[in-house]
Amino acid sequence: xxxxxxxxxxxxxxxxxxxxxxYEQLEREPTTFYIGFDPTAPSLHFGHFIPVIAMRHxxxxxxxxxxxxxxxxxxxxxxxxxTELRQMLSLETIAYNAEKIRQQLSRFICFxxxxxxxxxxxxxxxxxxxxxxxxxxxxxxxxxxxxxxEAYRLRMEKGLTFLEFNYMIMQAYDFxxxxxxxxxxxxxxxxxxxxxxxxxxxxxxxKEQEAAFACTLTxxxxxxxxxxxxxxxxxxxxxxxxxxPYEFYQxxxxxxxxxxxxxxxxxxxxxxxxxxxxxxxxxxxINEAKTILAYETTKLVHGEKEAQKAQLASAxxxxxxxxxxxxxxxxxxxxxxxxxxxxTTLLFxxxxxxxxxxxxxxxxxxxxxxxxxxxxSVDQSLLAEDFPADGLLxxxxxxxxxxIVLMQ
Numbered sequence: 295x296x297x298x299x300x301x302x303x304x305x306x307x308x309x310x311x312x313x314x315x316x317y318e319q320l321e322r323e324p325t326t327f328y329i330g331f332d333p334t335a336p337s338l339h340f341g342h343f344i345p346v347i348a349m350r351h352x353x354x355x356x357x358x359x360x361x362x363x364x365x366x367x368x369x370x371x372x373x374x375x376x377t378e379l380r381q382m383l384s385l386e387t388i389a390y391n392a393e394k395i396r397q398q399l400s401r402f403i404c405f406x407x408x409x410x411x412x413x414x415x416x417x418x419x420x421x422x423x424x425x426x427x428x429x430x431x432x433x434x435x436x437x438x439x440x441x442x443x444e445a446y447r448l449r450m451e452k453g454l455t456f457l458e459f460n461y462m463i464m465q466a467y468d469f470x471x472x473x474x475x476x477x478x479x480x481x482x483x484x485x486x487x488x489x490x491x492x493x494x495x496x497x498x499x500x501k502e503q504e505a506a507f508a509c510t511l512t513x514x515x516x517x518x519x520x521x522x523x524x525x526x527x528x529x530x531x532x533x534x535x536x537x538x539p540y541e542f543y544q545x546x547x548x549x550x551x552x553x554x555x556x557x558x559x560x561x562x563x564x565x566x567x568x569x570x571x572x573x574x575x576x577x578x579x580i581n582e583a584k585t586i587l588a589y590e591t592t593k594l595v596h597g598e599k600e601a602q603k604a605q606l607a608s609a610x611x612x613x614x615x616x617x618x619x620x621x622x623x624x625x626x627x628x629x630x631x632x633x634x635x636x637x638t639t640l641l642f643x644x645x646x647x648x649x650x651x652x653x654x655x656x657x658x659x660x661x662x663x664x665x666x667x668x669x670x671s672v673d674q675s676l677l678a679e680d681f682p683a684d685g686l687l688x689x690x691x692x693x694x695x696x697x698i699v700l701m702q
Contacts, residue, residue, distance in 0.1 A: 296321065297355040303566055304559040306348055308485040308510045311495055316507045319479060325357045327480035328472055330415075330465065331399070332364035333391035334383070337533030338398050340523030341484065343595075344511050344560060346402050348482055351563075353403060353410060360478055361399045361412045362468060363392045366419030370461050398532060402594070411476065415468050427467075434500055435463055435493070443489035462490050469494030470501060485510040514560055517552040532595050538622050539596040543604035547588035548693050551576075554583045562590040623685065623697045628678060631700065637664065637674040644696040646688060656690055663689040 297320055301307045310316055319325055329345045331338065338346070349359045368388055383391070396412055403410050440446060440462060446454055469491075472478035479498075481491045491508040498506035514522045523530040530545055531537040549557060555573025558564060564572075564586075572583035585605070593601035607621060624644035638653035641662065647653040654672045656662050662669040664676070665687060678700060680686060685697035 297352060297357070300355070301348060301351060304351075305556055306344065306351075306511050306560055308512045309488060309508075310510075311492065311508045312505070315505060316480070316509070319505065319507065320355075320357065325480055326360060326472075326476050326478045327352060327357060327482055328360035328362050328469070328478050329482050330362040330364050330367070330468065331395055332368040333388055333395050334368055335531075336391045336394040337531045337536050338395055339532060340530040341521075343523070343532065344514060345483060346399070347561060347594075348511050350402055352482075358408075359403055359410045360472060360476060361396075361403060361410065362472070363395055363412065363414045364468075365389070365392050365414040365416030367415055367461065367464050367468070369416075369419075370457055370464055394533070401597075413472075415464075415471070418471050419464060419467070431463060431467060431470075431497070434497060435466075440493075445486075445489060462493050465490045466494040466497045469506065470497050473498050473502065473504070473506060479505060480507045480509060482509045482511060485513050512560070514557065517550055522549070522553070522557075534596060534600070539592055539600040540604045540607055541622050542595060543588045543592045543601065543608060544693060545588075546591050547584050547608060549584065549587075551580050554580060554587060558583065558587050558590075562587065562594070564590065621687070621695050621697045623699055625699050625701050627701050631676070631678060635675045635677065637662070637669055637676060638672060640676065640698060641688065641690065644688065644698055646690045646694055646696050661691050663687075 295303075296317060298307065298310075298313075298317060329349055331342060331345075349361070353359050365388055368383065368391075369385075392414060399412065405412060440459070441450070443462065445462075446459070449458070465487075469478070469481050481494055483491050488508070488510050491510060495506040495508040498504055516522050529537075530542065532542075546557065546561075555569060558569045558572055559566065562569070572586060575583050588608075589601050589605050592604055596604075622645070626640070626643070638647075638650050638657060641647040641653035641656070642650045647656060653662075657669045657672045657674070660668060664674075664680075676686070681698065681700040685699040687695060687697050689695050
């Protein structure tokens, strides 16, 4: 099966340019393509996961990925999906984040024997001379057309800075530079990046009179049309220190039944016949599909050993067992407990509730368990002697756990 057909079957492709030409290009020769990752944090998050999955599919089909770390573009700030200017990061923070992302990508993509490249656009954007750049690239961009891009339209009401306005041009220039250096002919990315990616492909065609292609990837939405990949604690990070393997596993184990089949198709490498079989399960049987989804995604991100540990911990807790080592843990000092020992405060501090008011609501509804006992009241307090040596297990609902370990 052609790689584009395979990606379409899994629901990964949103839009492409010059589709027939792209089919021929990918059929004719191993094609160099790229996906960009701006180092805005020391970890990739779920929003990057589908592009990474697509990159891996493409590499397995014999094509050559370039992972572009945006050490230069992150200094400009992408306005896509943002209502306010992104926080400006120090150069030291950008360098640290870029290295962490480089390490993460190496878990998904094989960079041995020139099978893939990892480059940083700071290498060409930082030394760029402003006036020569404007003269070469500026005439090829229409301000009127740029302002029709959704990323810019959303910001016009509150104010779009000149800094952010440059982002599309910078990203387009990346594509041109990668074409000139490595013969890169295809850029892939999330569907919310369509305008930026299209600008790059168009720049190559106009500047170099060569074929270049844009391909965007589907954003994974739940049955209610909301982006998936958010937890009670915020973004679903791919770094174990920012989101534990257990928490990552539990997120996918607990998704809605209606979201299981498309998640299996888009986020795992299971054969599509197996995906369809699992997606057709109903009632209690759908739990088999959810368990497989959680295991396969966790294995991809954190490795087989961590996936097995998370699966065992989840099964034991669901059955009423006490496998504590792999449950999300919050370390609480005795001094902090003495300052405020209310259960509602602890539920907020450990992340089981987003606010103290939500914690009070959960307790009043009988949705909170302390150890193996239901929480008594919204005024319940805990003393140091209530904490076992290996930690006190708090639970919100049936599926959200946190172990609180008391520290000196």
